[in-house]
Amino acid sequence: MTFEPRALLKRMFDAAIEAAQPARCVPPHLPAPPKGRLIVLGAGKASAAMARAVEANWPGELSGLVVTRHGYGVPCARIDIVEAAHPAPDRAGLDAARRIAEIAAAAGPDDTVLCLISGGGSALMALPAPGLTLEDKQAVSRALLACGASISEINCVRRHLSGVKGGRLAALAHPAKVVSLLISDVPGDVLSDIASGPTVPDATTCADALDILNRYGVEMSPAVRDLLESGRGESVKPDDPRLQNIETHLIATPQMALEAAAEVGRAAGLPVHILGDSLEGEAREVGAVMAGVARQIALRGQPFEPPCLLLSGGETTVAVRGGGRGGRNVEFLLALGIALNGLDHVWALAGDTDGVDGVEEIAGAILTPDTISRAWKAGVRPRDALDDNDGHGFFSALGDSVVTGPTLTNVNDFRAILIGAPAETAPRPKH
Template sequence: MSQRPPIPPETVEAVLRRLYEAAVAAALPSNTVSAHLPSPPRGRTVVIGAGKAAASMALAVEAVWNGPLSGLVITRYGHGAPCRRIEVVEAAHPVVDTAGLAATSALLDRVAHLTEDDLVLCLLSGGGSALLAASVPGVTLEDKQAVARALLKSGATIAEINCVRKHLSAVKGGRLAQRIAPARLVTLAISDVPGDDPSTLASGPTVPDPTTREEALRILDRYIPEAPAAVRARLLDPASETPKPDPAHPPDFRLIATPADAIAAAAAVARAHGYAPLILGSDLEGDAVAVAGDHATIVRQILAGDGPVAPPCVILSGGETTVTVQGRGRGGRNAEFILALAVALDGAPNVHALAADTDGIDGSEDNAGAVIGSDILVRARRLGVSARSRLEDNDAYGFFAAVGGLVTTGPTLTNVNDFRAILIDRPSTA
């Protein structure tokens, strides 16, 4: 009796892309915002926000809000949306620039002098940490930029990076909420952080902060002991401490889309295409190469008949890996993951995989991620391109640009972090 033959590679890649598209669609503001909106207030409604999805979230609010509306949101360059009542300002990500500082100052003006009758609707998504920025005494923009760049290259987790950011900011770590009082504050958030922690997402500007300046100092000592003296001096100052949680006054914080939602949507599409999903989790962290190695081990177990599922199947995972930059190449964490996976699998048959950021931008490059098939290393050798050498040089982007496989979508206008899918087909048998 014959089993179904393997699906042709070009069709498998199309399935992978459908899984990614389903994950993104599950987090689009147009599909998620309206169900979570509060009732209009007696007074004014002011919309503020920051993140890669902030403009599309604002557009979704405008589409359904019944009543007067004004405000300002900050998003990454190229991630704007045609809002009519809410101003959209674009600034730099992942390192703050002068446009971000100016936009944050204007945003703070919008929430000044409000009353108890007014409502502030804060729209947050991944990327908000860099985009919503207000300086503190003694720390310059250049200091903040130097720390951000060093931490992003160090392999620090997003929670560690944001702990430092919160204690060097006049708006992060709950300080924005203090500026908004006594108005009612409701936060709508699209999570891109492992565990969906409100205090980590966009560095928690509207929620109290459980981390401390002492923790921030330890993170600084671990990853960038050569940090600017002004930064260290600020963290040593008790004034850098952030507002702490008060169980008697919990914030009104509403998650409208999460990485788990995206993975679940992709799993449903996989089942519809005849692939049994194996979900490893939506909050995986760790070095991209190490995480790729763990995934490769599971793939080999499945191919050997010893895995938790049998082909045809798909391994799904999300979260946020890190890259410790030691080489001089180009490439974000998703491209690095997928290249490391290809090296670890070494041409294992009937395996295709895709890794991409749901915001459409892998780090600071113009691709969302990359896709591979079992023949990727063969193609590379024919072109004289060494996968292992490119990986050691942190040049995953360069590898896929030369060999093929870059996934380029442009900004998706949402962000629920990384998406990874590994399709394993079964070989044909007579």
């Protein structure tokens, strides 16, 4: 190879993040100046950077408020930036959401409400539905995050327990025009799942949300159960006239990030195969499956000839069983490494494009052909680490963590597997 595998994988990850930077993707989608005011509202890990991009490219007056994750705020002159907790909501997120709702409700028919929405907005803009408390939402959120529910399932529940999600923010802003710029972090770019869809209609129901909570055995307070069973938590539906004056733009997606990374791989002379931008499932199981694919390529030349790169995105889940430092990307990577068991010529990187895998300020990690052997020499037991959900502890001990700091964007998980020349120990047959 004419490149260093670690460096190449890191350059690809950097390219994926750069492709979704708000400074690049916000300006082309700004609305025309309204007769009245431009009011900027938003929530998500990228929302502050999106707000800064609006300010830098908007010639007229504007005002507004966005809420982002602690550490993801950037200076803005005309738009208020509030930082709150993620992934479990806190009082700062509640207060910010209440202010956002009040600002939206005060918009007039000549105003345009520009909504800047990105991943993380579900937890950050935390206004409970009438009759619920912040503690109700926190308990449900923590239980869903720990039980292995998919992001689509989690956000279905969130939409029906919220005072602003599930189309309610756009409904509050009626009759103003609502223009939403979305950075997608969800499989399939489903609009109602991005930050739980505060400005788009929702076809799911309270019954769907209740079914999800019952299926995973999530304990509900009497107030939560009553809200869902009575139907009082119903979201705003597609035929609601309050949502007829909305305009929605997907400005950055996981697929765009994968394509940017693929260009870097091709520039290094490697064939690149994008396996999908919306792969889901239990992280350790996806890791084991991808190990089987990598092994077949390395040893058999099927379905692709090595050397090559496999790219994928999406959002896996982790059913928490242990007390480790977690992270779905490092859990995927650790399971991949255990299943490969030192297979030569295979490297991988997995990381969250927002710079935070789980709750750690670590984006992900890099796997090398000798990761497992180095772990044993260091006294770190791979299977024990996986059983304890301690992917971050495992890779940190080896010095293989990937730390980016706040990336100010979020287009979900990034996974790259680099497969070099066929292993000499198991030559593949000619075909």
